[in-house]
Amino acid sequence: DAGVIQSPRxxxxxxGQEVTLRCKPISGHNSLFWYRQTMMRGLELLIYFNNNxxxxxxxxxxDRFSAKMPNASFSTLKIQxxxxxxxxxxxxxxxLALAGGGPNTGELFFGEGSxxxxx
Amino acid sequence: xxxxxxxxxxxxxxxGDSAVIKCTYSDSASNxxxxxxxxxxxxxxxxxxxxxxxxxxxxxxxAVTLNKTAKHFSLHITxxxxxxxxxxxxxxxRPYGNNRxxxxxxxxxxxxx
Numbered sequence: 001d002a003g004v005i006q007s008p009r010x011x012x013x014x015x016g017q018e019v020t021l022r023c024k025p026i027s028g029h030n031s032l033f034w035y036r037q038t039m040m041r042g043l044e045l046l047i048y049f050n051n052n053x054x055x056x057x058x059x060x061x062x063d064r065f066s067a068k069m070p071n072a073s074f075s076t077l078k079i080q081x082x083x084x085x086x087x088x089x090x091x092x093x094x095x096l097a098l099a100g101g102g103p104n105t106g107e108l109f110f111g112e113g114s115x116x117x118x119x
Numbered sequence: 120x121x122x123x124x125x126x127x128x129x130x131x132x133x134x135g136d137s138a139v140i141k142c143t144y145s146d147s148a149s150n151x152x153x154x155x156x157x158x159x160x161x162x163x164x165x166x167x168x169x170x171x172x173x174x175x176x177x178x179x180x181x182a183v184t185l186n187k188t189a190k191h192f193s194l195h196i197t198x199x200x201x202x203x204x205x206x207x208x209x210x211x212x213r214p215y216g217n218n219r220x221x222x223x224x225x226x227x228x229x230x231x232x
Contacts (some may be wrong), residue, residue: 004162043163044226052189056219091162107153108220110162 007091012117018080021114024073025094031032033108034067034077035091043091049075050097082118089113123144123211125223126129138196140226142209145190149211152192154183156221157225166193166207199230 005024013019025032033048047057057067061099064083069075079086093108122145130140137181144152150171155163167177169183169192180199185192196203206225 043222045219045222046220093162107165107168108155108163110164112160112162 003080004092004094004109006111006114008114010115010117012119013082014119015083017118018070018078019086019118021077021084021090021116023055023075023077023092023111025075025092026109027070027073028111029094029096029109030072031074032069032075033093033095034075035093035110037089037091037113052091075117079116082116084118087116087118089115120219121149121211121213121221123208123221123223124207125209125226128190128224129224129229131229132199134199134201137200138194138199138203138228139231140194140207140209140228141191142211142223143189143191143194144211144221145176146211146213146221147187148213149216152183152185153210153211154181154194155208155210155222157208159205160167163206163208164201183194193225197227199228201230201232 005107007022020095031050034046036046046059047067048055052069065079067077084112093110095108122128125142135225145174156166157163167178167181167183169185171187174185180197181193191212208222208225210220212220
């Protein structure tokens, strides 16, 4: 398997523009996570999906951020409008959670990240 | 929710020496504790994990120890090599419910050749 695939790897945009980050999880994984990494705050969970359904979006900073998972092999994280403070590396990760609310395995497989710079 | 803290934030060691990173957690219900390694320009990758029913686990030069009473766990790297230079994240999670892995802020480990 190719692992988790994210695009773009780098994005530079101007304040106010819309940014869309994309993620293809590992085939067969049923949980998908979006993280944001900055020096100040480390790795922050923004949102995660289980079986394409958003389960916890309490980490999404504000209404400018939205995430979708239209099918098991694709997810997007959108920022509209973008601001300089959104500059960070955004990671997508996937995992195989056990069905029926079983024990959390916790192992996440991360993509290589999308580095966003908002000027 | 779970709060995970890591110390020290930066650690420099001479090649061949040992490195130890400590993490504390707040939620006594957490029972799974992984360690992730992040190399420059890449995403974090799981290197070792431990569950609360054991106190220590080893994998070649890497070991993790867990003290549930004190709510802390540590990563031990022996015979450090330059390729061990990276950022290491510890994390904790409850066994059931919200599948939300709480990460620490990371430790930068620098191995000096």
